[in-house]
Structures are given as structure tokens and as C-alpha cells.
Amino acid sequence: MPRPFKHPRTGVYWYRQRVPVFLITVAKGKRVTVTIDGRISTPKIGNELTVSLDTKDVAEAKRRANEAQAEFDRIWLSFEERPVSLTLRQAVALAGEFYHVMRKALEDDPGESAMWAQSAREWDAIEERKRASPYGALMIGRRSPEDRLGTWVDGALSEHHLVVDAASRQMLLEQFEKAARDLALLLEQRGGGDYGPDQNAARFPVFEAPLAAPPAEAVTAISFDQIINAEEERRVKGRDAKALPPATIRKFKFMAQQLASHRGEGGGDT
Incomplete structure (x- = not known):
């Protein structure tokens, strides 16, 4: 097993592991989420995966290295497994995690984010004019959900070490879009000084991870x-x-x- 190593300049311990050879082509360049001692980091995978253990104490570094290795193992497994399919409930739950994180960060003092709902209504009007116009294909429209929310979806999947199929990703984008609209309306409400109960929060269930798909087994016909x-x-x-x-x-x-x-x-x- 790899061991923690001390950074020569800062004295902080780090942990690294080479990417398994059979995963290098699919894993290299991907950004993943690693949680160690409650601290979240999002390193990018190269030929190795490296994270800071955020301590200068050798005993503590060894303890956190065990956590890091467990995280690495889950990451390698997520790349190794076949993509999984999500249920609608699971997609809504992941969108809910995005909603709650953004709400917590913005609702006390929404600032410019209080204008998101108005901006969404303006874009809706533009899209409606595009659909009604014979020249709609030439008009500038809103960026796609993938362009606007794909990074957030990637982050949610990375947090849970999930690789999903194309249909599940599309469903996630749709649910993140709905969650973003609900959030925009809430922030508009907060920006007007209304801090009444959040009517949307209760609609998001707790996320329960899907069972890993069993590996496909090649079946060879025998005469x-x-x-x-x-x-x-x-x-x-x-x-x-x-x-x-x-x-x-x-x-x-x-x-x-x-x-x-x-x-x-x-x-x-x-």
C-alpha cells in the first residue's frame, strides 16, 4: 500500500497512488471528489491521484492515509463498473442536494442571485419567440442544460462515485433544471425580504445509492x-x-x- 509522504517545503503530508493501468484511459483527466477527515477536495486524476492529508503529524497522516485509500478504492471501482441507471427518485434526490447546497450558500443574502428568476422568465420569452418565428433557428437562444448545469451534475456524480448511463444523465439534467428554477424563485422571494417557509425543500427525498450493476459475463456457446x-x-x-x-x-x-x-x-x- 502507498504511504503518506511529506511535502519538502510545507511539511504537510500528502497521499498518492498510481492509477490502475487498465483504468488510465477512462480515468485520466477526470476530476473526482475525495473526503478525508470531513474535508472535501476535488483533485484531477493524472497518472497518479494525489491528495493532501492536511496534517504535519505523522501518526495522524497514517490514520488519514487509510481514509484516503478507502476513497481511492471507491473511485477506481466507480470507473471499473458498468454505468448504472438511476430511478426518477434518485435523480430528484441528487438535484435536491444541489438545491440545498445552493440555498444554504445564498438565501441569507441573495444579492444578484435574486434576479435569477426574472432572468429565467426573460429567457423563456426569448425561446417562445424563437419557436414562433420562421427565423428562430438563426436567433440566439439560451445555453443548453448541459452547458449550464453539466458541471453541477458531474460534481454530484463524483461526490457519490457514480457513473451513469446516457438516459440517467439526461434525467439528471432535467431535474437539476427544475431544482434551479425552484431555487431562483426562492431567492427572488428572499430578495424581497420574505423569509417564510421554503415550500420546495420537502419535495426532495434523501438520496439512496443504486446497487452496483454486476459485471457482464461473456457467454460462449458450446456445442x-x-x-x-x-x-x-x-x-x-x-x-x-x-x-x-x-x-x-x-x-x-x-x-x-x-x-x-x-x-x-x-x-x-x-
Whole structure:
């Protein structure tokens, strides 16, 4: 296992691990979320993944290195597994995490963010004019949800070490869009001095991670002829070997052909 190392200039301990060779092409360049001792960092993966342990104490560094390794293991597993599909509830829950983080950061003093709802209404009006105009394709429109919210979706997936399929990502973008609109309306309300109950907060469930998809197993078709041939080879090996009689082999293969014909497969295949 890798060990923590001390930065030569600051004296702070760091931890690093080389990216598994079979993951380098999919993992390199990706930014991931690592939580150690309650502190969140978002390092980018290169040939190695490196994080600060944020301590100069060697004993504490060793303890935090164990946390780091557990985080690294989950990250490698997320790249190794097949993409998972999310339910609508899971997508709404992740959008809710985004909503609550942004609300906590902005609602006490919304400032310019209080204008987000008005800006959204203006963009909606522009999109409506585009749809109604024969020259709509030439008009400048709003950036796509992917352009506006893709980074937030990536952050949420990284936080939970998830890799999702294309349909789930599209669903996440839609739910993040709805959450962003709800947030904009709340901040508009807060900007007007109304700090009454947040009517939207209760609609977001707690996120429960999906079960990892089992790895796909390649299924190779095996013919009855192959089974018979393998048995024929096995019988002639070893001490006191006794080969299958040719007549027995012909009988087995004839039976296999009859069975395959009955199943409509032909050629003695399973």
C-alpha cells in the first residue's frame, strides 16, 4: 500500500497512488471528489491521484492515509463498473442536494442571485419567440442544460462515485433544471425580504445509492460436438488411459445431432 509522504517545503503530508493501468484511459483527466477527515477536495486524476492529508503529524497522516485509500478504492471501482441507471427518485434526490447546497450558500443574502428568476422568465420569452418565428433557428437562444448545469451534475456524480448511463444523465439534467428554477424563485422571494417557509425543500427525498450493476459475463456457446471431443481427448490422457471407442463417439454425436434438430438449432449446437 502507498504511504503518506511529506511535502519538502510545507511539511504537510500528502497521499498518492498510481492509477490502475487498465483504468488510465477512462480515468485520466477526470476530476473526482475525495473526503478525508470531513474535508472535501476535488483533485484531477493524472497518472497518479494525489491528495493532501492536511496534517504535519505523522501518526495522524497514517490514520488519514487509510481514509484516503478507502476513497481511492471507491473511485477506481466507480470507473471499473458498468454505468448504472438511476430511478426518477434518485435523480430528484441528487438535484435536491444541489438545491440545498445552493440555498444554504445564498438565501441569507441573495444579492444578484435574486434576479435569477426574472432572468429565467426573460429567457423563456426569448425561446417562445424563437419557436414562433420562421427565423428562430438563426436567433440566439439560451445555453443548453448541459452547458449550464453539466458541471453541477458531474460534481454530484463524483461526490457519490457514480457513473451513469446516457438516459440517467439526461434525467439528471432535467431535474437539476427544475431544482434551479425552484431555487431562483426562492431567492427572488428572499430578495424581497420574505423569509417564510421554503415550500420546495420537502419535495426532495434523501438520496439512496443504486446497487452496483454486476459485471457482464461473456457467454460462449458450446456445442455438443465440442463436449464429446473434449471427453474423447480426456480419455486418452493419463496412466491406464482408455480411449472412447469410435462407435461410441459416432453414437454420441448422432444423438447430439438429433437433439439439436428437435430444438431447431442444427449442427449439434446447444
